[in-house]
Amino acid sequence: MDQIKLEENFQAKLDRNEMIEPKDWMPENYRKHLIRQISQHAHSEIIGMLPEGNWITRAPSMRRKIVLLAKVQDEAGHGLYLYSAAESMGISRDELLDQLHTGKAKYSSIFNYPTLTWSDIGAVGWLVDGAAIMNQVMLQRTSYGPYARAMVRICKEESFHQRQGFEIMQVLAKGTPEQKAMAQDSLNRWWWPSLMMFGPADDNSPNSANALKWKIKRESNDQLRQRFVNQTVPQVEYLGLTVPDKDLKWNEEKKGYDFGEVNWEEFYNVIKGNGPCNKERLSAKVQSHKDGAWVREAANAYAAKKNKVAAA
Amino acid sequence: MTMSTAQDTQGLLWEVFVQSKPGQPHKHSGSVHAHDKEMALQNARDLYCRRSEGTNIWVVPASEIVASSPEDIGSFFEPSNDKVYRHPTFYHVPEGITHM
Ligand SMILES: [Fe+2]
Ligand SMILES: [Fe+2]
Numbered sequence: 128m129d130q131i132k133l134e135e136n137f138q139a140k141l142d143r144n145e146m147i148e149p150k151d152w153m154p155e156n157y158r159k160h161l162i163r164q165i166s167q168h169a170h171s172e173i174i175g176m177l178p179e180g181n182w183i184t185r186a187p188s189m190r191r192k193i194v195l196l197a198k199v200q201d202e203a204g205h206g207l208y209l210y211s212a213a214e215s216m217g218i219s220r221d222e223l224l225d226q227l228h229t230g231k232a233k234y235s236s237i238f239n240y241p242t243l244t245w246s247d248i249g250a251v252g253w254l255v256d257g258a259a260i261m262n263q264v265m266l267q268r269t270s271y272g273p274y275a276r277a278m279v280r281i282c283k284e285e286s287f288h289q290r291q292g293f294e295i296m297q298v299l300a301k302g303t304p305e306q307k308a309m310a311q312d313s314l315n316r317w318w319w320p321s322l323m324m325f326g327p328a329d330d331n332s333p334n335s336a337n338a339l340k341w342k343i344k345r346e347s348n349d350q351l352r353q354r355f356v357n358q359t360v361p362q363v364e365y366l367g368l369t370v371p372d373k374d375l376k377w378n379e380e381k382k383g384y385d386f387g388e389v390n391w392e393e394f395y396n397v398i399k400g401n402g403p404c405n406k407e408r409l410s411a412k413v414q415s416h417k418d419g420a421w422v423r424e425a426a427n428a429y430a431a432k433k434n435k436v437a438a439a
Numbered sequence: 440m441t442m443s444t445a446q447d448t449q450g451l452l453w454e455v456f457v458q459s460k461p462g463q464p465h466k467h468s469g470s471v472h473a474h475d476k477e478m479a480l481q482n483a484r485d486l487y488c489r490r491s492e493g494t495n496i497w498v499v500p501a502s503e504i505v506a507s508s509p510e511d512i513g514s515f516f517e518p519s520n521d522k523v524y525r526h527p528t529f530y531h532v533p534e535g536i537t538h539m
Contacts, residue, residue, distance in 0.1 A: 148509065150506065150508055150509050151509045152509070152510075200489070201489070204486055204489065207471070207486055208469055208486075211469045211470040211471075212469075214452065214470070215470075219449075220449040220452075220472055221448065221449060224449075273469075276469075277469065280468075280469075284490075423448060423449070423450070423474075426450065426474035426475075426478065427448060427450070427474055429474065429475070430450070430474040430475040433475060
């Protein structure tokens with residue numbers, strides 16, 4: 128079959144809402160687009176463990192500590208599900224890790240912000256996982272089968288992540304004036320970076336057209352961002368806190384909130400590597416990979432030795 | 440911060456199949472990396488059964504799985520299409536006959 132026919136069949140299949148599986152024919156650009164997106168997503172889950180891991184030893188109670196441990200462990204799992212999905216497109220785990228460690232691959236910019244106080248752990252679970260969920264719920268219907276199935280599994284696990292974060296915020300917001308101030312400070316610092324998680328505005332998003340055509344995404348960045356604001360503002364009000372946006376206003380006509388312009392200069396600056404923690408995050412990841420090298424070597428040597436014995 | 444992992448290895452890729460309840464068939468869950476069988480089984484447990492999702496796990500080296508190819512979907516599955524007599528609806532059961 129010639130290239131044009133193959134591409135027509137491929138698009139027709141997508142338009143019938145059928146899924147693409149690893150051995151199916153796919154355009155090279157579809158494969159490239161997805162390897163980039165899935166691996167970025169995987170790296171984000173893994174790097175995302177660092178800002179939260181930072182507070183495991185200092186969690187204020189045993190309950191908070193076991194919950195945070197379980198959450199961070201889940202994020203490791205999410206990274207692994209996603210690496211598996213990316214590998215099904217013909218790239219190896221070693222290559223994927225190498226791309227992260229050499230700075231060739233990106234991860235979500237949100238994790239380049241520091242977790243300075245305990246209430247930041249609340250804000251991250253509530254807002255950062257909340258924004259991630261919004262995106263991941265959509266991706267449960269993405270066109271590539273292994274990616275969609277990983278998303279279904281991830282979404283099942285995510286809802287406790289957001290709830291535990293909101294619970295932390297609730298306790299602080301209803302606590303002493305100092306605790307409430309701490310919660311407000313976290314909201315002030317995490318609100319805008321959370322809105323940035325949905326990516327550039329639609330009229331400035333080069334990859335969006337293909338992603339929509341190929342049914343990788345089913346909603347645009349701005350649509351998801353708007354829904355996130357609509358859902359989250361009432362939660363902020365419940366907490367008795369204030370959204371750090373003077374332009375935020377209910378718009379009866381569109382049945383949603385109008386909100387201020389995201390600081391895109393900051394967004395691109397953090398992507399470029401100039402966020403508060405870019406260097407720290409990457410060097411921590413590279414170091415832990417180096418520290419684990421002897422374990423992989425030993426496991427490899429042990430497996431080789433056992434194979435030899437079995438063959439003898 | 441260049442760091443080559445050319446000499447590095449994450450071990451073999453294993454496909455994981457989990458049985459959710461006794462009596463149910465095993466279903467594909469995803470894959471894990473591991474250096475041997477025992478490690479593959481433990482990694483699969485840690486990764487795919489953190490919330491009592493399973494009662495039994497199979498792990499298989501991904502390279503050992505033989506799969507039909509999507510291009511053959513027509514010719515490979517075609518032979519079953521014209522055998523309607525393999526379905527119960529092909530047969531006429533007389534009125535009054537039950538339990539059949
Ligand atoms: Fe996650
Ligand atoms: Fe999460």
